[in-house]
Amino acid sequence: QDGKTVIAVSIPAATHGWTGGVVYHAEQAEQEIEAAFPDIDVVLKTSPSATAQVSALEDLTASQEIAALVILPFTSEELTGPVEQVKAGGTFITVVDRGLTDPSIQDLYVAGNNIAVGANTAEYLAEQLGGEGEIVVLRGIPTVIDDERIQGFTEVIDGTNIKILDIQYANWNQDEAFTLMQDYLAKYPHIDAVWANDDDMLLGVLEAIEQSGRTEIRYALGGNGMKDIIEKVMANDPVTPISTPYPPSMIKTAIYMTAAQFHGQAPVRGTVLLDAPLITPENAEQFYFPDSPF
Amino acid sequence: MPSLDKPREAPPTLRAEDLGKTYGPITVLSGVTLDIRAGEVHAIIGENGAGKSTLMKLLSGHVRPSAGRLVMDGQPVAFEDAVAAETAGIALVHQEILLAADLTVAENLFLGREITRGLTVDDRAMNRRAAEVLASIGAAARPGDLVRDLPLAQRQLVQIARALLDPRKLVILDEPTAVLANAEVEALMDIVRRLREAGVAVLYISHRLEEVEALADRITVLRDGQMIGTYPAASLTQRAMAELMVGRELAMLYPPKRPAPTGAPLLEVTGLSVGHGAQAGSFEVRPGEVLGIGGMIGSGRTELFEGLMGLRPARADRVVLNGRPIGRRSVAAWRDAGLVYLTEDRKGRGLLLEQRLAPNLTLLALDQVHRSFVLDRSGEAAALDVAVRDYDIRVRTVHLDAGQLSGGNQQKLLLAKVMMSYPSVVIIDEPTRGIDIGNKSQIYDFIDRLVRAGKACIVISSELPELVGLSDRVLVMRGGRLVAEFTGEEITDANVVYAAAGGRNDT
Amino acid sequence: MSITSAQVAARDRSWPIRWSDAGPFIALAVILVLGALVNPSFLSETNVLNVVTRSAFVAIIAIGATFVISSGGLDLSVGSMMAFVTGIMIMIMNALAPSLGSGAILVGGAAALVVGALCGAANGLIVTVGRIEPFIVTLGTMGIFRALITFMTDGGSLPIDRGLRDAYRPVYFGSVLGVPIPILISLVVILLGAFLLYRTKYGRRCAAVGANPEVARFSGVPVARVQTLAYVIQGLCVAVAAICYVPRLGAATPTTGQLWELQVITAVVIGGTALRGGKGRIWGTVAGALILEAIANLMVLSDLVSEYLVAAVQGVIIIVAMLVHRFTK
Amino acid sequence: MSITSAQVAARDRSWPIRWSDAGPFIALAVILVLGALVNPSFLSETNVLNVVTRSAFVAIIAIGATFVISSGGLDLSVGSMMAFVTGIMIMIMNALAPSLGSGAILVGGAAALVVGALCGAANGLIVTVGRIEPFIVTLGTMGIFRALITFMTDGGSLPIDRGLRDAYRPVYFGSVLGVPIPILISLVVILLGAFLLYRTKYGRRCAAVGANPEVARFSGVPVARVQTLAYVIQGLCVAVAAICYVPRLGAATPTTGQLWELQVITAVVIGGTALRGGKGRIWGTVAGALILEAIANLMVLSDLVSEYLVAAVQGVIIIVAMLVHRFTK
């Protein structure tokens, strides 16, 4: 490709808010980098499933020489082998968000921490509720991310007197979260707090609570730092006073760090762990991207 | 009559004792006791809906009897299903064509009893055997043809071939000739005679009494689901048969001919060509006239008129109905202009077999039962009552799907359906296919009254006597072209056959 | 003979419900009873209203699907189409909100109906003029609509203008004499659907086309037009559902309406409409939609099932319901 | 006229390939040509092998679907079934790995076949004995299998034992004389399928049952048994696909095989098998699977389309391909 350095970016297709954010930031990065460094070509590919992502990797490597691969793997196990194949061709590997089962494959790892998303929220909630109360939880699509968040959350909650009344899947879907919350409300006459492990779902939850007119619910928390929720945090909303960042912009960070080494800078290697600090009214500004779709 | 002289001690091939069938509260057949002997042709006759087809289905295991029992070769039998009966040597050729349209002729013939070699099916052997059987009954269909592409008559022959593929003890033919024309009928009658000589018992149902007279050794008459009796064929004339069936004296079969029509043509067609071939045809029909269309099977009559109706690609130089040129030809446009077409394929194109009688009746002329955007359902029910009466549709209840009517009654329902729109020209393709003799004369009367009222009727028929007895003028088709025209005294069996067969030097 | 049949015909009219058609209603009743046993709050007024209101979307779309299916077609694109219509509607409303105020809602709603009808017409024309299996056509347009909404939302969400929200909210959350508005709207759609299918020329032709297109053609029925119109009706129903849906969550997202096509078709089939076409059961469809929503609700209200297995239990219940219906007939 | 028809029939037989059956192959060729124009590396050896290898999964499952569909059925559960079979297989392999070493792979594979056949039999029996629409039955079992795999993986993922990975890898990544093993396996499945459908009694009956079950029944074809067997064949094909699939991704997850049912059915229909049953086209199905995979590959190789719109373009291409095929006939 005209002697340009190719950086391939492989990410999940935009199927819900968060992945939508990832695609948005990746496209931003592509435009900015290509404008800034004319000799770098960023090739962005989205895939709707793990299988498709493996296929995309094969296609990317079959059709051109790629200098670097930035990948946000669908799942760890399924993508480990294929990424290893790419690595074998001498490509620089940057893994984002979800680690591969064999960490020695990656040159650079930019990661969010899903366990921390769950755990930090749980700790906040436990503190606010004084260590007791009855809560309900909405989880996403059965995948590793979802699993880790729930794991982080329940581990902390198990150490308190808080009782998790119910956990059900709402598929990271506002609509299903609305429905599920309606049902929770019908089922449990008293609920102290709700945790939806993603802000997309939290929107549905809030609608359902508002519609029911129930007032005993003290907290409805989410995660991921969606901009609508951050707006609430900034406005000191009593029911949703915090969120946890799991910024889709991490993909942009990773692409920039990968691109940097092709421009004179020494290759960046190692691990960049993004923590999941609580987003509070005080620091909300720095997590707010009004132009992002997420 | 060899069968009548048979010694008593030879048990009949199949004996029905006090057989009956009820569907829910409806009794369609009761108290039928009947012997069918080896080497005889046993005809079953009766009006439409008398229960003939039902009886045949009972005898061949397609339907379980509600009462009575079967005795085969002296042993009581109860067939689990049609296959059990077939294994026992009884084959039924259905009145309604039962073939898988997506499969080839050979595949249909051997369905369920494929010839195999090792693990694989032996197509060569099956095709060879199929070709033999088809040739033996004079069928033009080839083993490799898709049934979907075959005309009705050929499908019927394939069904018959299927029944004759294996040696049989009893072959049941339920109106096998309804869709056949003369040549094929002759061939079939030969086959029946050969079967009789080979000691096979044949049950034969037909509304064409001349066939019955020519073939049958004994005749059983059914009326309203009851057995009237079994008679030696020699003792019955056609007229006597008809009267036994109907239970009353019959009027003349064909109405007297009308005076020659004089008015301006109601329908004028110039330069009609259908499909790819150059099949340009021109004809007209006047008020008060019955125009007969004759020809061999596959001579293109159906094709020509389906083309006229806009049901298949066709071109025409000029089409005028009631003095007004017709631009776009479609069934709906024709209906509104006052012309309707009654298809020969009542099962595939005529009736919605799984729907009730009323929606079937009114489908073509929904406007008649339609007031300010709403279907007038009581009007529809009333129309059905009228149709049941006017067309003498024999049903024990109107709670039936169209498919549950007997074949002849389906035909009458179809006739009632196309007449719902009060057309001035009616094209009827095979008007009396499967209609019993009593009803035939009713339908002929009906056509007569229609044209006497100043309407016109085009009758496409493969039944020569019908064509001759009914028409004021006959056009004959051959190879997709109109080749001859006869009027008045010229309309004779001989003339029509000669004109129709003129090009058939291939047989 | 004719006397008897006339009498019978009279009785026929006074007894319009066939026993076999009662299946879905019996199934629904059984589920209600079971539900009440499992958790008494199942029959609480709030819960019942919630469930019925929720099922309004699927029911409205399924009314359209009843037409498509009974005319011998199939529409897999309804879920994505609904998302797409929702997206267009929100964009129009947001664009007009500054100038028209809450009048933008009316214009947006009208636009949604037009867009829905056009989407349906596209499906219908490709199926009929192109003579391609509806399954393939609507699978294709399903991908197309889904991609378009993803594109329109940039993969994120497309919220409705804050200023319109309050004016629009009642369409989902409001009620008249205690009956939530979505239920009223779906009642109107259902009654219109039943009228159209059972009492008009068009409905007759629809069923005839589905039962045997050849017979319909020979009876002067414009087969392609009837089928296309069924898809247009489907599109309109989708648009109505979209109009009720937007105020519920106030945004269109790429997941809006995902997999609804399966729910819709299931509702139609459970309701007694045969997938091969030829007969449609509007009220059965409604019962089907209620059954699906009631089962989902019961899964949450009962404590019997692991969260992982909810889908399995739902599948089993549906199959068992169909089996019971089959064998009690 | 009878002369004409005889001639037509004769011509028909001497020309065993009907023109309309060539449609999918022509469409495939067109896509290959377009692909080569868009990106020359589209036809590079690596890329072609990749695409063909990948399409092996869908092709193998679609062979089974060709039987189900031509016998008049439908199976929406194949994707979930594949995930479920994969899950069971991995659990068995992992359990046996300590004792049997890489022999566990064989046992696991055999178990997968058994489980696949059983799953297929379950679908088939519910459809035939229960006489319920296949759409509903397999939609139900789709939910059931999906829920079971979610349960088995606890909502996460179920990786295969590391010790087995290297021994198992070649089943996807290995090759014999330059031909990747999945391609060889799928060739075997395809040839077996073609033999079974075209050359055996069973295949004949399968098509007959789909074409007209009533006629088949009267002809002594055990309709229910033939249909059930088609689902069992489908189950076996799913198991074979699962066996090839595991080494590629090394784990089963709740999203394994999601939406494959749609791809599979699309491949079958693009290949010329009618959804209403009665005819099956094994080679057409294979072409269909290749077409789908080639289009997806082209989307990745070309840079023309916004990421959000990939699905839309795929939908358009499929519909256009079918339209072109229809109107060039």
Ligand SMILES: Nc1ncnc2c1ncn2[C@@H]1O[C@H](COP(=O)(O)OP(=O)(O)OP(=O)(O)O)[C@@H](O)[C@H]1O
């Ligand atoms: N499944 C059914 N349910 C109710 N009635 C039926 C059913 N099948 C047939 N019948 C009725 O049984 C009667 C006898 O029908 P059958 O077909 O035996 O008459 P047929 O003598 O063969 O008449 P045709 O000469 O018109 O063929 C008819 O009135 C028909 O409506």
Ligand SMILES: Nc1ncnc2c1ncn2[C@@H]1O[C@H](COP(=O)(O)OP(=O)(O)OP(=O)(O)O)[C@@H](O)[C@H]1O
């Ligand atoms: N042997 C054949 N093989 C295939 N198609 C045929 C054959 N014979 C006729 N056809 C076609 O079948 C259709 C029916 O023929 P058509 O019905 O017009 O003949 P017909 O004179 O009306 O004879 P019939 O007595 O069968 O009605 C036409 O489209 C014709 O081209």
Ligand SMILES: [Mg+2]
């Ligand atoms: Mg009969």
Ligand SMILES: [Mg+2]
């Ligand atoms: Mg004809």
